[in-house]
Amino acid sequence: MIGNAVPVRDHDGAILEYHWTGGLATRILDIERELTAVITGDLDAQEFTCATLLHDEPLRRSGYLDSLPCVPFYAVPHGTPARAGNEQSHWMLSTAACFHVLAAVSGAASVTPGMTTYTCGAVCHRSEAGTDDAVLRLSSFRMRELVLVGREAEVLEHAESAFMRLYRHLGTVLTRLRLDDATDVFYGARAEALRRIQSVKQVKKEIVTSWSDTDDYAVASWNKHGNRLTAAFAGEDATPDTPHSACVAFGVERLAVAVLAAEAGLLPQKFLAGARAS
């Protein structure tokens, strides 16, 4: 496999994101496809493309922005004075792929009492530049999700099945794999309070793998939204009739590097260091 991981650094040297090149890029795309098929299983999931910008109002309404342990990036037009732009913009770069699906389908006639499933991939952005030691905790990364919308019981049953299919599949590839309650798949150490809340409510499960001799990273998660997000994106208060939603998500580059490292007989951190162009 000939190819590189080319880091994009900010002016302080922190790694914001990577360009993946050549055979390495091809393998990452293949792995995304393979694992998308695993989480989708027999579900008739509709492919859904995501946009770059997301209006922040539904996320504010759902309480997501208040509990978020990292700061999303806001988009402001060129030439807007920085201070005015930050205060006036309601457009943020997406922090998760499923929000785009929920924004499009919540409150629409297409939300039926049964269950509808979608699969979507998006480049997501969070204010978490990584250092060379904290590899792949990035400001910009690709996320792939299965999103389920509909009756609570069906949504939960199928989301858990999809998550466990992924866990079992990864168990055939990765060693030192475990399930965890609610640390957070992409956020850093500042998320401790949120993790405890999530743990008590059991709204999130993760697949965690060894990244180095000393570090573990979450590579995938199962998130129960209840009907909080569907109500917020519909611009309504939740009622017993509001559909529920859940998602099964994985960080594409992070999980692909873990898989490729395992194939090479290396820990992911070592594999990535070897693939890095500079």
Ligand SMILES: [Zn+2]
């Ligand atoms: Zn999601």
